[in-house]
Amino acid sequence: MSEIREAVVLAAGEGKRLRPLTKYLPKPMMPVANRPVVDYVLDALVESGIERIVVVVGYRGDRIQTHLAATYNDADIEFVQQPSRLGSGHALMQAADTIDGDFIVVNGDSIIDTDIVSSTRERYESTDCAATVAVAHSDTPEEYGVVITDRGLIADIDEHPVEREGYLVNAGVYAFDSSVFDALNRTDPWQGEIRLTDAIEHLDGPVTSILVNGGWLDPSTPWQLLSVSETLLGRQYGSDVYVADSARVHESAVVEGPVVIGKDCDVGPGAVIRPGTCLQDNVHIGANAVVERSILSTDAHVGANVLLRDSVVGPGARIGDCVASPGGRADVVVDGRLYTNRRIGSIIADRATVGANATLTAGSSVGAEATVGAGVVVDGTVREKSEVAA
């Protein structure tokens, strides 16, 4: 068993449960504490000593390519395309020709830390096994696939458990040798998808597990995006306020950390930016606006006297004066499933426009490039590119 130097990052999926935010931006590019999710993954790989990284891209892959090529320009990164979304196993197969030797596989759309990669690698290198799978505790195992372990070995992975047999789930970090590609070739599709977890059953040899905790965070719904961002903001900044050099915060504005304010932002007079808020680059906050525990993406424009709480504003979206998105708790349907009593304000996708004095109730969403007229009360979903007038 050789030392692991290479890793494959699976970053071809959309992240449907984050719609409408994923219309133009895939889940690996979602901003968490002002950095895309995939940056945390690449940091963990680079810091744990991985020397070469193959990124499998598909849905809106150009956004990931352009970002990573500019951000990790010292790293040895190669991109391969997964032309159609046929499962995680199919995604990994696209990288078969670019890998020689043993390697790490990670999901590019959930956050991991260096320890997870290092401990998976160490467990794999120190045991005589065909693969190692990182497992973690989860409150919602039905969303991830339950892992059944037996004395440190993986006995079974159930992607869609009917019962919550255990609380250990697949954290999406693996170590393999090249025999995984043969196993993938022997794996039958399930509902049209070749799943990496199914291929693990076809490996010739035992599969070890490693329990990891804390460092694995999956922002897979809008409210998780907000809570994961808040968690990482607290970890990185405590109760500090970070303001980029070129950002301008009016002297009468109030900023309460943890808050991060990106390049070329401007925060108007009397505005209040409350904890858990992230402004990406070139965000405008109007006079006397109040923003709390919200994510404002690049180029977002927030008018005067706006109230935003627990909300996510996509790139280039424009929120008119006196709009209220007061937040709260709501029952939300995401990707066909009902989630009850979630803490969520509103989601305003890329380049949507919300007219002055509109109200966005808890759990509402405005699709990309949609227009909400002045004074409209949005309670539910506004479809992309549509117009809603009072």
Place this chain on the structure above:
Amino acid sequence: MCGITACIGQDDSVEPLLNGLQKLEYRGYDSAGVAVKNGSKIQLDKKVGEVSELVASIESDPISGNLGIGHTRWATHGGVTDDNAHPHTDESGRVAVVHNGIIGNYQSLRKELESRGHSFVSDTDTEVVPHLIEEELNNGATAEEAFRSAIARLSGTYAIAAIVDNDEAIYATRSGSPLCLGIGPGQYFLASDVPAFVQHTDQVVYLHDGDFVAIEPDGYEITDGAGRSVSREVQRVEWSAETASKGGYEHFMLKEIHEQPGSLRNTIHGRLNALTGTVELDEFPPESFADVDQVQFVGMGTSYHAAMYASSMLSSRGVPAYAFQAGEYGLVRPPVTEGTLVIAVTQSGETADTLDAIRRAQSAGADTVAVTNTVGSSVTRECDDTLLIRAGPEIGVAATKTFCSQVTALSLLGERLVEDITGTRTSDGRDLVEALSRLPGHVQEILDTSVAPALAQELEDSDSYFFIGRGIAHSAALEGALKFKEITYEHAEGFAASELKHGPLALVTPNTPVFALFTGFEDEATLSSMKEVQARGAPVIAVTSKTDSEIAEFADYVLSIPETHPDVAGIPASVQLQLVAYHAADLLDRPIDKPRNLAKSVTVH
């Protein structure tokens, strides 16, 4: 226009030389060659074609040596043949030389050398150099003395590197062509441009005209023409090796098109104050241009189109402004007074015609400003002041992100000029600042939503492609046509929309698509022009933000751009046209990053 490299150290130089040449292929790719010294003898390999041909040749018949020189050629004197490929040698093969530039007096030198019995194998200007060096060596000069004496005989523009057998050094000098020195751990490098060696070191010295440099395995020395030591600052470059990779895109051009939201963010970063609606340039505080009464822009190719764009913006705001093709500037000889500001627009900062124009303007008493992408380039040293466009390295021969960043940087500079020269702020300054601040997001919107790939397919196999616009959109139309012709090899032309019925309309047929650019300025008039060509059966493509207007209704196809200030709208429109050109060229399977006969920056006349 060519690229030169050199490498010396304890380790083998062949691989760094070949890697370097591949990074310099944007400067030319007609032929490539290297000469290395192994023990005492010089070995040479050179081939017509791209550097990959040379690599294959060396793989099958390896050469090695701890010091060597390399060259990738864009032919000027003499055809594309193995004999005309560099490096060039004397008859005995004792001396090998690579050269970028043009030696003006080579014919008289060649006659003179031939009269003394030298025989030449190439048609190049360069070949006189190794023969001159050889003569000096035969007269008992050291290698360094011989190199200096030979260079003293030359007139013209050049960056030259030479090696001599039995000598453990590389000698080089520059005059009018770029040359930089890379200081690596255990190896020293010379190259026309930094990407050639940036994977080995980020420590760089930008040599000045007239500098001589000798590099040895364990050191370097820079001297002037008289042999006196000169000290030049060692700078750390921020480009990393990987910046010059394709990042998963099929071509550099597509990668660079997609980089535009980021490169435009860099261009405007820290330069706009949205709260006050003003432009703040550290380089040019208020009153910087209080003494200026007219502005002349000079540039070539895409940079000329950016210059035209800027000159239209200034004129419409009350500043006397003119744009000149830099190559014509010295011939037209526009009057220059003490109040004349000449702005040189050049991506590389090494464009020979533009540097000439600047020198002429300076000798006539003008102040000069460089607007360029390249830190430490010749134009930044020759002009009084510099505004960097900060677009990052551009490898594709067809300029994309640098055009948009040039126009953006010139718009920022324009605001300062208008205020200083007219004494009042422009009435729409706040709107313009707002539009520039939103520009990166607007360009992202185009990248997210463009229908250019499908449109390129629809328009395939047309006879010609025309581009029309008014005001700043005229410049954008010319740039759209240039982009299209240079990478597709199809006939493409841009016109002022008003010019159509004075001649070009005769070219319009049902098989000549016409791209009409609408910016919100004089759209009615452009709509009439569109209808004129449509009446002749030409398919029309409207580039417009008014997707539910009469314009869209009449157009056969629409490329939509976000609604913005009319003077900024030319930038998103250009991005749409870049995408159309790219996809049209891709359908034709053209070598998009290296179009035939072209090179990225033209450092010869």
